[in-house]
Structures are given as structure tokens and as C-alpha cells.
Amino acid sequence: MQPSPYTPGDLAREVPGRAIQLAEFEERLSYLVDLKRLVGRIRVDNGPRGYGKTSLLRQYQTRAEARGAITVWVTAGEEVGLIAQLADAISRVTASWRSDTRSRLRQSLQVLTLSVGIPGVARIDAAIHPPVTSTPSGAREFEDVVRMVAAADEASALVILIDEIQAADASGLRTLAYAWQHLQAEGIDVPAAVFAAGLPNSPDVIASAVTFSERIAYRPLHPLSTEAGEIAILEPSLRLGVQWNRKALASALEVAAGYPYTLQLIADGAWLAAERPDPGATITEDHVRIGRAEMQADLEALFRGRWANATAQEQQLMSAMAHIGDGPVRRADIARRMGVTAESLGVPRARLIDKGFIQAATRGSLEFTIPGFAVFLRDLES
Ligand SMILES: Nc1ncnc2c1ncn2[C@@H]1O[C@H](COP(=O)(O)OP(=O)(O)OP(=O)(O)O)[C@@H](O)[C@H]1O
Ligand SMILES: [Mg+2]
Structure with a gap:
């Protein structure tokens, strides 16, 4: 008996089918770490629920850390605004830095947090008095923090990762975009980058908050190709010495229809139907058939949740x-x-x-x- 190597509902350990995204990421990472340059465009990978956005963003994070970058991760949409979340996350990841760098940074973070205001209070105020100035609150202060972290000896570069960006507050998005625009315009070599992921409405949400969108690179995520699906099903299994016969593989791929979450569900279901096979075993189309019936319950729970939520x-x-x-x-x-x-x-x-x-x-x-x-x-x- 071997436990299932599949990950329904958990982050994918590998992301087959996302080679283009990873290659583009590596290229930008090299720009950051080797050339010490700012990545001027904010990248937003977007796709529906369960398409593998968070898994992809985590891969970016692992790769950035492997090259000595400091990474800051936030999931947008909490009570506090995006910039306050980022300030908090930066404060946490730099907690072990040398005390002199750390104390200068702490000061800048305090100034930043004050400038974006106390959450809730600031937002009500902003609704009554929409900002008339062109510089959104906190943009300069955020820029200072980014510069400081990116230049610190403790890290080769700063990589900011924002998940669920469609849920970020409009003023936070404005501040982020403005600061990035400004860093870029100044032509200063600041090794920093922002990578985000969100639902397909992310471009609309961002466009309605930010007037200049040319600084943002939107990249839709597509369903997994047949080849990627095959790799996602076979590799984890072969590593444990378990084969899938041709029909079983074809039928699992058909059930998944390129949707990563369903792919993990059906592969996991077949694995359980094959009674958590030992090395040398083969998964057959019967296992997939039984697994499919089992997985239906999980899918229906998800569907029911969506229905009830409407x-x-x-x-x-x-x-x-x-x-x-x-x-x-x-x-x-x-x-x-x-x-x-x-x-x-x-x-x-x-x-x-x-x-x-x-x-x-x-x-x-x-x-x-x-x-x-x-x-x-x-x-x-x-
Ligand atoms: N490239 C991939 N190949 C196979 N399975 C994947 C891949 N990427 C993600 N998965 C699987 O798909 C499911 C959804 O992954 P993930 O949570 O990363 O998606 P998401 O787009 O962030 O979803 P949500 O919108 O609900 O946050 C998980 O079960 C994960 O293991
Ligand atoms: Mg996610």
C-alpha cells in the first residue's frame, strides 16, 4: 500500500503544462538577480478557480528563493488593504535581518503604514473625499520600502507575489501600480518584481482602479494540454513504480477535460480504487471507472457550494x-x-x-x- 501521490485540493508539487510561464519567470528572475534590474511590468497570471494559479505562484516563489531573492507573499482581499498587507509581510520576512538595516526598514514601514491609513477608517474617508492628487497615498513611501529591501545585502532581489489580486482594494492597486510606474520611469536599477495571480476578471478589476494599464502584463492560464495531463497523471505514479494502462490514462484524461482540479480528483480516485497499489501494479480502466463514481461526490460538493453561494x-x-x-x-x-x-x-x-x-x-x-x-x-x- 502506498499513499496517493495526487493532490486534489492541495497545491500541485509540480506544474506540468506551465512550461511557458516558468520559462518566462526564469528569464525575468535572471534579469533581476544577474543584471540587478527592475522588472518594470507587473505580471498577472489569470484563470478560473482550480486552474492552478496558486500552485504556479508558489513555483515562482520557490525558484526566486533558490536564487537568493527575498519573497513576500500576500493573498489579497483581507480586511486590511493590499499595501498594509504587503507592509506587514515585508516586516515579517525581514525580521531576522541585521539590526541596522532592520531598524531603518522598520521606520520606513511605519511611515508607509501611516500613509495608507488605518484600515476601514481610511477607506471610508477615501470614499467621501476621492483623491484629487495624481499620487495615490503611500506610493512614494511604498517605493522607498521596495528600494530599501531590494538593495539590502541580505537578499539578491525582492520578489513580491500577490495571489487573488482581483480581491485587492482599488486604492491599494493604485498605489502599487503608481509606485511601479515611478520606479520604472526613474530608470533606477532596483532588483524588484511583482508577480500576481487572480481570477479571469483581474484585468477588469485592475483596469477600473488604475488608469495606465500598459505597465501590467496579463497572461491567461489555459486548460492543461493532453500531454501535460499525461505527465501530471503518470509521473507521480511511475515514481512509485505504478503504471497506468493506455485505456485507463485515456479515460482519466477525458474525465479531467484539461481542468487541473478534476485531473487530481480522478487520478486520486483511481489510485484509491486500485487500493493504493504497491510498486509493480497497474491502474486499469476499471479503477478509473470506480474512481470516477467516488470523485463525483467531491465534485458535487463543490458544485453544491457554488450553487448555494449564488x-x-x-x-x-x-x-x-x-x-x-x-x-x-x-x-x-x-x-x-x-x-x-x-x-x-x-x-x-x-x-x-x-x-x-x-x-x-x-x-x-x-x-x-x-x-x-x-x-x-x-x-x-x-
Ligand atoms: N499544472 C498542474 N497540473 C496538474 N494539476 C495541477 C496543476 N496545477 C494545479 N494543479 C492541481 O489543481 C488544483 C487547483 O490548484 P490551485 O489551488 O493551485 O488552483 P487555483 O487556480 O489557485 O485555484 P483557486 O482559484 O481555487 O484558488 C489542485 O488540486 C492542484 O494540485
Ligand atoms: Mg488559488
């Missing part, structure tokens, strides 16, 4: 989509089925995209982000 209007929209078909559906068809105008779909549509349940497909059509959701909804109502 308002009545959002549910109506998703239900209409499910009844039209499994692939992308046109907005006009959804509106017709619901007996409303296409314009009135705007709000529930935007909310569902924000929640990561549906996404825009080609030519203004919409699709579910997880394969199998449409079938689930049809079953729910039959």
Missing part, C-alpha cells in the same frame, strides 16, 4: 445556461430562455464572473469554468 437571479442565469448546453452559450440565447433583455443580464453575469463560476468565451458567449457543472445543474432540477 443569488436567485444568478441561479436563474446559470440554470438557463445549463439547459442550453455544455459548451459556450450565447448571451442572447440565455436572455431569450429567461424571458429578459440581454442588457438585464449584466449584473448577475458580472457577479458570477467575479465569483469565478462562469467566464466569457468567444464572441460574447459565456461558459462554466468547471467541466460538469452544466450536467450537475440539469440533474439538480430534473
